Amino acid sequence: MQPFMRLKRPFLPALLALFLLTGCATGQQDDLYTQLGGEPGISVIVEDFTLRLADDPEIVTFFANSNIDLFVASLKDQLCDIADGPCRYEGPPMDRAHQHMGLTDAHFNTVVQHMQAALIRQEVPVGARNQLLGRLARLHRDIMKLQ
Template sequence: MKHSVIIMVLLPLLVLTGCQSMVESNQQNASLYQQLGERSGIADIVEDLLYRIVEDERINDQFRGIDVRQFHTNLTDQLCELSGGPCTYSGRGMRESHADMNVTDTQFNALAENLILAMEENGIPTGAQNRLIKKLVPLYPQIRNL
């Protein structure tokens, strides 16, 4: 009796949960770059991010007068490279390009929030959103000029 419970109930359950975790780990292993929609998907996300920056009173002052086209190209290349894509970021280093801005924690978080919303708008899965944000965390001290 005990054995048939194991075979009829527990075994299928184990097989099912095993399959589910295989699917989940396969999704995690899919390249982040692919999940973001390759360079053109990333370019769309950055474009939507730019619209959000312009609307966001917490940060838009910092962006007045910038070369929007260049910012768009450089941020797209940077996110493409960071996500494992075949791009080469050719802009300035993060410390240099944010040196005189006195970026606050609130502003850093506001930009990250807008990036998440832009990814959401473009249908990027939450796991991929988090993986990209994780790649940006090491840039925090450079951008904050700490």
């Protein structure tokens, strides 16, 4: 029984640390929707983001013929949906919404930077920012599909 105890002892601190870290990771963190501030937080993020797009002369041109109120409402629903909130995005698929816009990866990256800046400004925790941006990054292929 002594060899078993020797084998077990070195693993106890590691096992305890893993247990504590896992408990902290799941027990103290809220879901992404909650970390974004729920509906009010997402609304503020979208407002900040939209103002950043409007202030960017290269990006704002893509919105020249857009219904901004519809864009804002649709983006709120999309972020809420992507963050596993109660909303459902019912807008057009990303490939169709962005078809023939002539977007480049540089445009896409600029928009991502604006979203990142909005999330930072609204004090969204780093983990939640990375999680949201990771989920949004999955849209890249569809957004750039018909360019």
